[in-house]
Structure formats: C-alpha cells, structure tokens
Amino acid sequence: MPAQLIDGVLLSKQLREDIAARAAKLTAAGKQPGLAVILVGEDPASQVYVRNKVKACGDVGFHSVLEKYEADLSEAALLDRIAALNVDPAIHGILVQMPLPKHIDPSKVIEAISTAKDVDGYSVLSAGELMTGLEGFRPCTPYGCMKLIETTGIDLRGKHAVVIGRSNTVGKPMGMLLLQANATVTICHSATADLGYHTRQADVIVAAVGRRNTLTADMVKPGAIVIDVGMNRDDAGKLCGDVDFDGVKEVAAHITPVPGGVGPMTITMLLQNTVESAERELAKQR
Numbered sequence: 471m472p473a474q475l476i477d478g479v480l481l482s483k484q485l486r487e488d489i490a491a492r493a494a495k496l497t498a499a500g501k502q503p504g505l506a507v508i509l510v511g512e513d514p515a516s517q518v519y520v521r522n523k524v525k526a527c528g529d530v531g532f533h534s535v536l537e538k539y540e541a542d543l544s545e546a547a548l549l550d551r552i553a554a555l556n557v558d559p560a561i562h563g564i565l566v567q568m569p570l571p572k573h574i575d576p577s578k579v580i581e582a583i584s585t586a587k588d589v590d591g592y593s594v595l596s597a598g599e600l601m602t603g604l605e606g607f608r609p610c611t612p613y614g615c616m617k618l619i620e621t622t623g624i625d626l627r628g629k630h631a632v633v634i635g636r637s638n639t640v641g642k643p644m645g646m647l648l649l650q651a652n653a654t655v656t657i658c659h660s661a662t663a664d665l666g667y668h669t670r671q672a673d674v675i676v677a678a679v680g681r682r683n684t685l686t687a688d689m690v691k692p693g694a695i696v697i698d699v700g701m702n703r704d705d706a707g708k709l710c711g712d713v714d715f716d717g718v719k720e721v722a723a724h725i726t727p728v729p730g731g732v733g734p735m736t737i738t739m740l741l742q743n744t745v746e747s748a749e750r751e752l753a754k755q756r
C-alpha cells in the first residue's frame with residue numbers, strides 16, 4: 471500500500487487557526503503580536519518568502535513590518551536596525567531572511583538579535599536552550615518537521631531516527647528535537663560511509679541535504695516515516711525535494727511531499743514562535 475501523505479498545507483491551516491485565536495486574545499489585552507522581517511538584497515526566492523511571511527502575519531492578526539534594503543547595505547547599518555528593533559515594544563520577533571549578501575557576516579547578525587525576539591531560533595543562546603531543554607525558540611523548519619511527525623500518531627520513544635544533513639539550522643536542531651522525543655538518533659552527512667546502511671534501519675528519516683534523489687526506495691525500511699526538507703529543481707525546472715518521492719512512497723508508511731510538506735510549516739512555526747514571544751512578554755508584565 472502506498473504511503474499516507476503528510477499534508478503540510480492542511481496542518482498549517484489547522485495550527486494557524488489556533489495561532490489566530492491566541493493573537494486575538496493578546497490584541498484584546500493590548501499586546502498584538504508583532505514581527506519584523508528584514509530582507510537585504512534582491513534574491514528572488516527570498517523576496518517570495520518574505521512576502522509570504524508578511525501575508526501570513528496579516529492572516530493571523532499580527533502586526534508586521536517588512537524592511538527591504540539594497541544588497542550593498544553595510545553590516546553596521548543592519549546591526550543598528552536590529553538594535554532599534556530589539557527595544558521596540560511593538561515587535562516580538564525579528565527575522566533576518568537568509569542568505570545575506572557575502573559582505574555581511576550572518577553569525578554577527580544573528581547574535582545581535584535579542585534572544586527574547588529570536589523567533590528563528592538561530593542564535594547560539596537559542597541553540598543552547600534547545601540543547602539543554604530550556605524554554606526558548608526552536609528553529610522553524612525542524613520544529614515544523616516534529617509537528618508533521620506528530621500527525622502520524624506514532625510515539626517516537628525508542629524509535630530509530632536518521633537525519634541526513636548536519637546544518638546548524640536544520641540537521642543539528644532536528645537531531646536534538648528527535649532526541650528530546652526519546653528517539654535514538656543518527657546524524658548522517660557528506661562523510662558518512664554508507665548512507666543506505668543507516669537509513670535502512672530507520673523508523674523515521676529526515677532528509678535535509680539539498681540534493682535531489684539522495685534517498686531512494688532501496689534505502690528505506692518498509693513502514694518508515696519520511697520527511698523531506700529539500701528544495702531543489704529537477705531537470706525540467708520543477709520543484710522537488712531530496713527524496714525520490716515516487717519510489718519511496720511505495721515503501722514508506724508516511725511521507726511529506728515537496729511542495730506542500732515542510733515548506734509551509736516553516737512559516738507556520740515562525741508565527742507560532744512569534745505568538746509565543748508576545749505571550750511571554752505579556753506574562754512578564756503581569
């Protein structure tokens with residue numbers, strides 16, 4: 471039997487209803503959630519993502535500001551803008567769209583964002599909070615993957631999860647979240663000797679390398695959950711993930727599509743972190 475599709479668009483819709491209800495409560499209490507989105511340069515994909523983020527904010531009743539800067543904006547000027555947003559009481563989350571132009575050091579920018587407003591969960595402090603299980607913001611893409619896995623109803627305790635990819639923004643935090651859910655976690659990467667040896671033992675596979683056809687049907691245990699974080703183009707220019715979807719869906723029990731799987735959840739979890747940030751701020755004042 472082919473795998474069941476894990477629908478990120480449907481789950482996003484459901485979660486956004488709850489986020490909108492929380493935003494309405496906060497607004498009634500005088501604390502409308504606010505997100506600042508900063509884009510530097512003209513990367514076409516980034517322009518679409520920031521537009522979608524601002525639209526999503528409007529849909530759930532958030533206040534948002536979109537600050538767009540030319541690609542030659544200096545690093546110092548960007549850090550100044552972040553410093554101002556850090557103390558802006560109408561802003562509960564600050565998101566700097568990645569990638570940044572080459573002359574700007576992304577880690578300097580990320581570390582300049584106040585941890586209380588780091589709704590991307592990218593800073594060293596946020597990573598430390600995740601690692602130690604402290605309250606903090608989880609990076610949106612892996613956080614969204616966990617929500618997608620939850621919809622299967624399968625308890626991860628004692629399950630073997632294999633993450634393919636070790637980036638600071640997806641692979642590593644994904645491993646930590648799976649570990650927190652009591653899975654046994656293996657992180658594979660470009661130097662892994664025999665990727666299929668590991669993935670064939672996995673109950674859950676998260677593919678996050680950015681290379682299409684990284685995971686094929688022969689590499690998957692029947693009944694596994696497969697989450698595809700990849701965003702690539704095939705030879706015809708069509709969007710595709712890291713997983714050979716048509717082959718793997720015949721073996722796995724649950725699988726996310728690309729598009730329509732992890733992508734929409736990335737924006738939903740950004741909204742979730744922002745509403746959470748506003749709620750924490752209100753709780754501090756009470």
Ligand SMILES: Nc1nc2c(c(=O)[nH]1)N[C@@H](CN(C=O)c1ccc(C(=O)N[C@@H](CCC(=O)O)C(=O)O)cc1)CN2
Binds near residue numbers: 566590611709731733
């Ligand atoms: N500061 C950040 N920068 C970037 C992040 C991030 O989380 N924070 N993630 C990615 C891009 N990204 C959000 O910013 C993102 C990527 C993809 C999608 C999405 O909905 N994809 C759709 C397909 C879209 C298409 O047709 O092109 C899908 O998969 O269904 C949303 C957000 C890098 N930068």
